[in-house]
Amino acid sequence: MDSKTMSRSRAAVALTIASAAVLTGCGAGSSAPAATDDGQPIEVWARAGTDAATTYAALFKDFTAKTGVQVNFQGVPDLDQQLQTRAASKKLPDIVINDSAALGNYTAQGYLQKLDKSTVEGNDKIAGSLWDEAKGLDGATYGVPFSRQTMVTMIRKDWREKLGLPVPKTQEDLEKLATAFATQDPDGNGQADTYGMTVPGSTERGYLGWWASSYIWQDGGAYLKDDGDGKYAASASTAEVQKGVTWIKQQFCTPGNTQPGALTAATSVASPFFQTGKTGIILTGPYNFASFDTALGKDAYEVIEAPKGSVDNTVLAEGENIYVTASNGKPEQTKKVINYLVSSDGQKAGMTAGKQPIVRVPVNADVDAATVYNDPRWSVVQDALKDSSKAFPSAINFVPIKQAAAEALNKIVSDCGADNVGSGLKDLDTAINDELTSQNAKS
Amino acid sequence: MTVTPTKPAETLNPAAGGKQAPSGRKRGNGKQLLAIWLFLVPAAVLGMYFKFIPMVEGIRLSLFKVQPFLGDVFVGFDNYVSVLTDARFMDALGHTVVLGLTQTLGALVVGFVLALLLEGQARSLWVLRTAIFLPVVTALAVVGEIWRILYFPTPDGPLNSILSSVGLGPLQFLNGTDTALWSIAVVGIWSGAPYNMVIILAGLTGVDRSLYESAGVDGATVWQRLRYITLPALRPSIVIVLTLAAIRSLRSFTEVYVLTGGGPAGSTEVWMTRMYSLGFQRNDIGVASAAAVLLLLVTLLLTVGTQLLARRKAQR
Numbered sequence: 007m008d009s010k011t012m013s014r015s016r017a018a019v020a021l022t023i024a025s026a027a028v029l030t031g032c033g034a035g036s037s038a039p040a041a042t043d044d045g046q047p048i049e050v051w052a053r054a055g056t057d058a059a060t061t062y063a064a065l066f067k068d069f070t071a072k073t074g075v076q077v078n079f080q081g082v083p084d085l086d087q088q089l090q091t092r093a094a095s096k097k098l099p100d101i102v103i104n105d106s107a108a109l110g111n112y113t114a115q116g117y118l119q120k121l122d123k124s125t126v127e128g129n130d131k132i133a134g135s136l137w138d139e140a141k142g143l144d145g146a147t148y149g150v151p152f153s154r155q156t157m158v159t160m161i162r163k164d165w166r167e168k169l170g171l172p173v174p175k176t177q178e179d180l181e182k183l184a185t186a187f188a189t190q191d192p193d194g195n196g197q198a199d200t201y202g203m204t205v206p207g208s209t210e211r212g213y214l215g216w217w218a219s220s221y222i223w224q225d226g227g228a229y230l231k232d233d234g235d236g237k238y239a240a241s242a243s244t245a246e247v248q249k250g251v252t253w254i255k256q257q258f259c260t261p262g263n264t265q266p267g268a269l270t271a272a273t274s275v276a277s278p279f280f281q282t283g284k285t286g287i288i289l290t291g292p293y294n295f296a297s298f299d300t301a302l303g304k305d306a307y308e309v310i311e312a313p314k315g316s317v318d319n320t321v322l323a324e325g326e327n328i329y330v331t332a333s334n335g336k337p338e339q340t341k342k343v344i345n346y347l348v349s350s351d352g353q354k355a356g357m358t359a360g361k362q363p364i365v366r367v368p369v370n371a372d373v374d375a376a377t378v379y380n381d382p383r384w385s386v387v388q389d390a391l392k393d394s395s396k397a398f399p400s401a402i403n404f405v406p407i408k409q410a411a412a413e414a415l416n417k418i419v420s421d422c423g424a425d426n427v428g429s430g431l432k433d434l435d436t437a438i439n440d441e442l443t444s445q446n447a448k449s
Numbered sequence: 450m451t452v453t454p455t456k457p458a459e460t461l462n463p464a465a466g467g468k469q470a471p472s473g474r475k476r477g478n479g480k481q482l483l484a485i486w487l488f489l490v491p492a493a494v495l496g497m498y499f500k501f502i503p504m505v506e507g508i509r510l511s512l513f514k515v516q517p518f519l520g521d522v523f524v525g526f527d528n529y530v531s532v533l534t535d536a537r538f539m540d541a542l543g544h545t546v547v548l549g550l551t552q553t554l555g556a557l558v559v560g561f562v563l564a565l566l567l568e569g570q571a572r573s574l575w576v577l578r579t580a581i582f583l584p585v586v587t588a589l590a591v592v593g594e595i596w597r598i599l600y601f602p603t604p605d606g607p608l609n610s611i612l613s614s615v616g617l618g619p620l621q622f623l624n625g626t627d628t629a630l631w632s633i634a635v636v637g638i639w640s641g642a643p644y645n646m647v648i649i650l651a652g653l654t655g656v657d658r659s660l661y662e663s664a665g666v667d668g669a670t671v672w673q674r675l676r677y678i679t680l681p682a683l684r685p686s687i688v689i690v691l692t693l694a695a696i697r698s699l700r701s702f703t704e705v706y707v708l709t710g711g712g713p714a715g716s717t718e719v720w721m722t723r724m725y726s727l728g729f730q731r732n733d734i735g736v737a738s739a740a741a742v743l744l745l746l747v748t749l750l751l752t753v754g755t756q757l758l759a760r761r762k763a764q765r
Contacts, residue, residue, distance in 0.1 A: 087729050093517045111732060116518035199605065210710035211730060266603045269624050269713035275597075332518050406731050417714040420626050 041119075041335035047076035048339040051088075052103035052326075054081030054364065057296075061360025068355050069346045075339050086111075093117065098331040101343060106139055106325045109149055110403040113142040114445065119330045120146045127345040131371045140327055143236040143401045143447060149327030150344050153356065155291050155366035156323040156395040157220055158387055160298065162286035163308040165192035165200075174313040177224065177253060180287065181263065187286035188262025203257060204288040206276040207268040207416065214419075215411030220289060220322045222250035223396055224315025229411050230438055236401060237449035240438035242411070243431040249316065251418060251427050259422035269420055291324070292366055292387045309383040311390045323395035325369075354378055367391055402447045410437040504745075511738035528739035538740065540715060541723040544630060548705075548719060549698030552637035557690055559638055560645025565679075567646070568653050582647065584640040593707030596636045597623070600708075623709050626716040633717055636704050641697070645690045652686030653679070688759040695751045699744060720744055 054062055059081030066077040082088045085104055092098050098117060112118050123129045123137055132151050140149040159180075166173070166183065169190050174180040184202025186192070193200055206213040215229075222228065227247030230238045241247070257263045265271070265279040273290075280288040281301045288294075289312065298307060312319045328344055346352045353373045356365030367375045367388055375384040398404045414434035418426050442448035511528055513521040532538050567578050584592060599607045600622035612618035622632045660678045669677070680687075702721035705711065711718035711726070720740065728737030 086732075090729065090732065090734070096517055098518075115516055115732065197605075199603075207712075208710045209712050209715070266601060266606075267597075267624050270629075270709045272710060403732075409726070409730060413715060416712050420712075420714040420716075 041333050043335040047078040048101065048336050048343060049078045049080070049099040050101045050103065050343065051080050051082050051085065051099040052364070053083065053085040053105070055083055055362075056081070057360065057362035058364050059360075061356060061362060061364045064359035065347075065352065065355040065364070068359070069343065069352070072351075073342050073346065075342050077343065089117070096333065098333045100331060100334040100336055101340060102329045102331060103152060103326055103347075104329065106149065106151070106327045106400050107398045107404050109140065109142065109327060109329070109400040110445075111405055112329060113148055113401075114403050117329070117331055118142075118148045119332055119334060120148060121150065121330060123147050123150070125341065126150055126348065128348060128370065132348065132369050133371070136325075136369055139325075139397055139400050141401060145236075149329050150348060151369040152326045152328050152347055153365040153367070154323065154325035154369055154391060155293070156387060156391040157289050157291055157312070157321040158383075158390055159310050159312045160280070160288050160290065160294075160307050161310065162187070162192070162283075162302075162306060164306050165286045166308075168192055168194070173308070173310060176313050177221070177315050180313045181253075181257065181260075184257065184263045184287055185260060192286060193283060198262075199284065201265045201279065201285045202263040202287055203265070204276050204280045204285040204290075205257070205264045205268045206271055206273040207258070207264070207419070208270050208272045208275075209409070209412040209416050210272045212405065212408035212412040213272055214415050215408040215413075216322070217289065218251070218254055218411070218415055219398070220312060220320065221254055221315065222247055223320040223322075224312070224318060225250035225253070226315075226317040229407060229434075230399070230442070232399060233449035236447060238399065238402060238442050238447050239449045240435040240442065242414075242434040242438060243428065246317075247431055248427050251415065251431060253315075254415070255419045255422075255427060258419040269416060289321070292384065293362065295381075295383065296362055309386050311386060311394065319394050320396050321390055321394060323391055323397045325366075325397070326364075402442070402445055406441050407438055410434060410441060413437075507738050508742055510734055511742045513735050515734035515738075524735065528735045529743070531736050532740045532743060537715065537718065538720070538723055541718045541720050544717060545699060545701065545719040545721075548630060548634055548637070548701055548717075549695070551631070551634040552641060552698050552701070553691065553694040555634065555638035556641035556645050556694060557687070559642035560690065561649055561683075563642060563646040564649035564653060568650060578646075578650075582643045585644045587640075589640065589703035590707050592636065592640050593704050596632075596639075597708055600632055624713060626714050629709055629713060629717045633701075633705055633708055636708065637698070637701065640704075641694065645694070648686050648690050649683060652683045656682040684759070688755065691759075692752055692755045695755055696748055699748055699751070 050062075050066070052058075052062055059079075062079050062081060066079050070076060080099070085102070086108070089098065089102065093115065102112075102117075109118075121140075126132075129137075136151040136154065137147065140147050140151060142148045159174075161174070161183070165187055169186050169192055171183055171186055172179070174183050180203075187200055187202045189198075191198065191200065206217050208214065219229070225246050227241070227244055227250050229240070229242050229247075231241045232238055258268065265276065265285050268276065277288070277290070277294065279285040281298060283302065292309075295309075312321045328347055330340055330344075334340055347356070348370055350370055350372050353365050353368040353370045357363045357368065357373075357375070357378050363379075367384070368378075375388050376382060398408070411434060414430050414437065418430040439448060510521075512523060512525060513528075514524050515521050563581060567574050567581070601607065601609065602619065602621045602624045603609065604613055604619045606619065608622070609619040612620065621628055623629050656679060661674060664674050664678060700721055701719050702725065705717055705719050705722050706725070709717045711722045721744075724737050724740040724744070727733045727740070
């Protein structure tokens, strides 16, 4: 190639690179962006599927009618992945509504602004314990509680009555019931096609760690212990956890006590077993009431507080917080959105405005779930939440710990012939301590 | 419309022009080259924007602790060390290699057999080939869901009921730590073999028929014809199939994610699923990027290696 042609080719390549660089905005620095008001409606994101999104849409319609503030709401099922994408371009949505357990992860990533809870109207209507759950490792408040719920045990009442068995009071009763559902043909079709419990035993998103936590707490154990001042230590290999995990393993290793394929089932694969009459017991959140009522009928199943383990009947409490992001430059609109969401009107709208409640048990003390829903089953949820529930620590990034727990438990329960509970939990201890150290939260 | 000669004048009349001819060609070539580059610009810009810049960005991120809102922290090769010293990643690498080899060889053999069986011009073969090709055009996520049902681990599961009729099973398939990886490999072979079949079928059309006839006259057996005529003629097709399969198998993700999510007990975790869970579930973009760069390097080595090996064999 002669020099002229070479230089032309180089020019063309340079032109290509230059235009691409302009298009991508190459050369942007890595410091945090300034929060500015872009003059657009306030952007709110929540982890919500189609049904929940209808409720959010109705709720924000009511909000805009009352305040005149325009809201651009998006229900994003894979919220955390999408937030990462937006974080990479340094423009997060203004407000994010997501799990309270996401707080530690978000603060570690610098996604959130600190909040002054005294600026929230009706902040005294929200229990102090809930505000505590919205604190970061530095003791500052990073979220506003929006909704809470806890797990309850749902049982096929018609099956149980047909077999003449009592409502389970203890884990032993629950186990017996599961075995009976698997072996005594409770649906009477003459085939051995029914199973005991629905269990999301997959490691995906840490499902098994999430499901198992309630049963471990019921025996007095826990994945980690809070040593105060934002410091934690693993406690997964204690005798209490071993007891809980041994019971869990027994369920996986008794044929029929869990549904087939439980070891690789995420909740989307597991729940249909209960919904289609293949299993008779499920430990899950009250958000499933609507779909189970439609599929099975309200009278076919009963809702009870979890049966007792050797210590108590603690179950996992969860909830959603309202988070204000670091790139939010709209303080006035943000304040109005938050005040509305935690007000009586906002909470009631979140419970009833659409197809699926986005506020499960309200955080506002003036609103009563059982009254609003006119459904006594919500009293069971409210009572369990008040008397016997526990949440994962939210100040640290709990996601990797839940993931590690799921992976360790999955390994333990997948090998029924092995005596691996003790050694498996010791490995989990190490994994949790490593994770705490990397988060600078190890005591 | 006027028709302009596409060849320069000097080529039409080689006697005329003499010494000017080469420089004239150069000028013409220069303009042509510029035109080619200008036509390439849109594709190059798109490629740059959607491929090369993200790739370079991925390599850059692999050297940082990524936290956009707090400022990325340069950590050098720490992320690579984390990947290479992580036992889970090494297990995943082992599973990836086993899965890749099994799927590649399985899909090659099955694809080859299918191609031999379905070679020909008859309309019925055309219909059959289309039917067999269907898994390739079906989304892998859907394929995964279908196989999840087929593999249902109870005696009344579709595959288990067939097995029990011949006195076998029920097998745990995806639920057993010993069987899960092989079960996924079968799905990969099932969906990959028809693709290989098409490439090999194309290769078979290029085989000189008279060679078969001569071999027949010489009394060659079917195996000898396959060994000394068909296989050598198919070498280019097989190289393509192997190269594509090597790349595809290293990137196995969807079927594993849909079928087992990496379980049970991590027995089916592959490089991509580990990378995904680190990047998107654990928010560790730096380490996930380092794993991606390593995957890119291995893919590159494998592709170049396959090509070199094939070239050397062809030269022999």
